[in-house]
Amino acid sequence: MAAAAALASGAALTSAPAALAAPTATAAPQGTQATSPVTAAFGGLPDSVKAGGAPIEFSVTLKNTVDHQMDVLGSVLTLADPGLGIKPGQFKLEYQAPGTTGWQAAEERGAAVWDVDRNGGRHVAAGAEAVYRLRLTVSADAPAGRVGPGFNAIVSDPTLPPEQRISTALSTSPNLVVAPAVTPTTPATTPAATADVRLDGVPAVFTAGTESKPFKLVLGNTSGKDLRLVPAIVFQGKDLLPSGTVRFEFQAPNGDWLEGTPGGDSDHPAWLCMGLRAGSKDADVVVLPKGGTRTFNLRLAFTKDAPVVAESLLARVGSLPGAGESGAESFSPRADFTIQAATGTPAPTTPVTSVPAAPATVAAAVPAAQVTTGAPSPAAEPVQVAAAAAPAPAAVEATRLASTGGGSSSAPMAITGATAIALGIGTLVVARRRQRAQGAGN
DSSP: OHHHHHHHHTOOOOSOOGGGGOTTOOSOOTTSOSSOSEEEEEESOOSEEETTSOOEEEEEEEEEOSSSOEEEEEEEEEEEOSSOOOOTTSEEEEEEOTTOOSOEEOEEEETTEEEESTTOOEEEOTTOEEEEEEEEEEOTTSOOEEEEEEEEEEEEOTTSOGGGOEEEEEOOOOOEEEEOSSOOOOOOOEEOOOOEEEEEOOOSEEETTSOOEEEEEEEEOOSSSOEEEEEEEEEEOSSOOOGGGEEEEEEOTTSOEEEOEEEOOTTOTTEEEEEOOOSSHHHHSEEEOTTOEEEEEEEEEEOTTOOOOEEEEEEEEEEOOOTTEEOEEEEOOOEEEEEEOOOOOOOOOOOOOSOOSSOOOOOOOOOHHHHHHHOOOGGGSOOOOOOOOOOOHHHHHHHHHHGGGOGGGHHHHHHHHHHHHHTOHHHHHHHHHHHHHHHHHO
């Protein structure tokens, strides 16, 4: 090595040794001491530096721990880059050599690698220290993250044979956080406007196994802006109400009755939610213009095995956020009700085997307007019973076949068979609707 030859001849040091060609190596180069008598330590290094901000200043102290002079041939500062992708020029390093006050630019040998006082040839007396002042500036486009500064000094012990003189003083590698030029901030948001919501006509008592009872959900927009809403009905009780015992329906704009979509609430384990979902994303969102109102016809029943409990019902309406807004919710006042036990099932009826003396007939169907606007239960459709002449034999046979099912549904089926001939298809539809309503109550 050129440096070793220079030391052997007693000539002054004029260049750094070849060991500087590997500044990031942690092991001593071949032919050097494993442990250097000179130590290196950072001083005053801050925890962070801001990209595009003011430079940070700190120091590195080299201390000679032996009783004779040691020579510092050159030093290197590195910034360990754990995948940040530092590019040349994004960090600038300056230094003040020991005993000087002027700042010098350190030569950048690659991304985040600099020569410090390469040809200094500093002599450090026994027990003395050599202090380097360092100044690091980070450009605004530098990547943010954590880096590890390291300082390596190549030193020579003139008391040893040339092949044993060279050692590397290695500092520890503290953490230095590079903060971004502009700290990301979450855009300020305001809660979305909400609707006025209430439930009208919620019955105070429901009997398990009986017909549905109607009530209404009313939405009003007094916010001064158009709203996009997603409504739901919430059952609150001491325990979670089994969704399989609930028969909740709402009337779509086209007049169809649709079943509510059951769901839960992770924040409220005892809540059962029933969404008013029409089956598509667009239809599930209620667009309510400013100043507008919207009324939903609802109906509710419980199966025979529903628990006997006290419950509360309320409406929850979520407002979808617009630009610069966060989602918001509004709730209706709570409506309390109870579920009573089922009163029992009707006794089985005897199958019809002969022509009845006075078969029943069914009145004309309820007008469609009553079904879609008032949303009554199908079981509430009026039925009129009137005397009639004995039906034709074909009607008798239809009556007998329809009634062979027995149970609580045999009477409606018998009426259906008899009146299909006597009153025509229109009346048959009404009778079937009545049969379905009675079956649902069971």
